[in-house]
Amino acid sequence: MAGLPPDLERLLEDISSADLAGAALAARVTDEQFHWHPSGGTAWSIAECLDHLAVINLVYASAIRQGMEHAVARGWSRREPAKPGFFGGYFVRSLEPPVKRRFPAPSGVRPRRSRDRQQILRDYHEAHDAVARLIVDCADIDVNRATFQNPFVRLVRVKVSTGLHVIPAHDRRHLWQAEQVTRAPGFPKRSA
Numbered sequence: 001m002a003g004l005p006p007d008l009e010r011l012l013e014d015i016s017s018a019d020l021a022g023a024a025l026a027a028r029v030t031d032e033q034f035h036w037h038p039s040g041g042t043a044w045s046i047a048e049c050l051d052h053l054a055v056i057n058l059v060y061a062s063a064i065r066q067g068m069e070h071a072v073a074r075g076w077s078r079r080e081p082a083k084p085g086f087f088g089g090y091f092v093r094s095l096e097p098p099v100k101r102r103f104p105a106p107s108g109v110r111p112r113r114s115r116d117r118q119q120i121l122r123d124y125h126e127a128h129d130a131v132a133r134l135i136v137d138c139a140d141i142d143v144n145r146a147t148f149q150n151p152f153v154r155l156v157r158v159k160v161s162t163g164l165h166v167i168p169a170h171d172r173r174h175l176w177q178a179e180q181v182t183r184a185p186g187f188p189k190r191s192a
Contacts, residue, residue, distance in 0.1 A: 007082050012135050018127075022175060029046060050104060050121070052110065061130050134164075
């Protein structure tokens with residue numbers, strides 16, 4: 001997008017890449033493979049990984065938008081590139097694949113079972129569109145000063161800049177997880 005600062009342009013590219021990667025993975029598997037659960041049915045399917053991203057990205061983007069709107073109301077104009085602080089940067093790095101440490105998903109953003117493939121993909125793309133709009137809308141504000149309330153740990157305030165980096169890192173984490181499903185023992189073979 002013309003006129004967008006390079007740091008936000010990179011974040012926008014990360015969101016676009018995640019959106020395309022999820023669509024490409026879904027396109028190359030059958031419905032049976034898309035909904036299949038590894039580890040004897042206890043681990044998430046590809047469908048659930050994508051559904052989780054659709055849900056959590058909207059929840060997180062909504063919280064970030066509130067912080068962004070607060071910054072706009074205060075007149076906090078952009079001063080420098082979006083960069084997570086020390087603790088925020090550590091958290092972002094902890095999300096990157098390959099996954100070394102697992103965290104339980106908060107109850108409000110766990111995958112919804114038995115959802116239609118097309119609806120999951122529609123929601124997945126719409127969530128990325130919402131995140132992309134958010135990134136563009138942050139172009140003129142001081143995202144390093146603005147904070148938002150973490151929607152999952154209410155006592156914690158997070159820099160908007162950290163939140164903008166969390167979303168693509170979290171996307172990569174669960175896209176990696178979804179890709180691992182295709183390598184899991186017992187993954188259904190494609191019918192001839």
